[in-house]
Each structure stands twice: as structure tokens, then as C-alpha cells.
Amino acid sequence: MTPLAFVISLPVRAYRRTFSPFVGHNCRYQPTCSAYAMEALEKHGGLKGSWLTIRRIGRCHPLGGMGYDPVPEPQDRHAPKAKPTSEDTPDA
Numbered sequence: 372m373t374p375l376a377f378v379i380s381l382p383v384r385a386y387r388r389t390f391s392p393f394v395g396h397n398c399r400y401q402p403t404c405s406a407y408a409m410e411a412l413e414k415h416g417g418l419k420g421s422w423l424t425i426r427r428i429g430r431c432h433p434l435g436g437m438g439y440d441p442v443p444e445p446q447d448r449h450a451p452k453a454k455p456t457s458e459d460t461p462d463a
Contacts, residue, residue, distance in 0.1 A: 375417030383408045399437040404428055410442045 372380070387405050402410065407427050412420035423442065430436060 372413050373416045376412040376420055379417050379421055380409060380412050383412075399431055399435065400427070400440045401438070402441070404431055407440070407442060414442055414445055 383405050391405060398404065400407070404424070404427055408420070408424040411423040411427075414420065415423060427440065430440075
């Protein structure tokens, strides 16, 4: 976890230790928003992990969805994109 992600995760850790036991287990999504936040911060770092967490919390309302909603896997931005080969293009 990056240093920024660690600092951002401190309020999430505090929530999980103090308020979460009293709120109950009535989450709409799996994993819970706090578990999602911790995983997003670990996988994506402070900035993108925070953005993913904010988006997830924004979806968590009575008219929102429910079910399994995993943290997306990080994409390697520096990986070369695959160029289409003659096998990928249809014959004319």
C-alpha cells in the first residue's frame, strides 16, 4: 500500500473498529463498502482507490443495485497494446 493510500485508509480502519459493529450486517453489496475501500486502496493506490470508493458509496442507496461488486483489477498503462494480426482480420 502506498503511503498516501495508508493515510487515506486510516478513517476506514477507524470506522471498521468503532461504528461497523453497531451498524449491523445489512450491506447491499459484497464485499462491504469498507472492505471494498481497503482493497481498492491496496490495489490502486490513494487517488484512484479513493475515486473507486467514492463511486461505490455513491451507488449504495435504496434505489441502487445490489449483489457482488468486486474491485476492478489494475490495468498496466505501460503495456503495449496488441496490434491486430492477419488472423484477427476477416478475409475479404
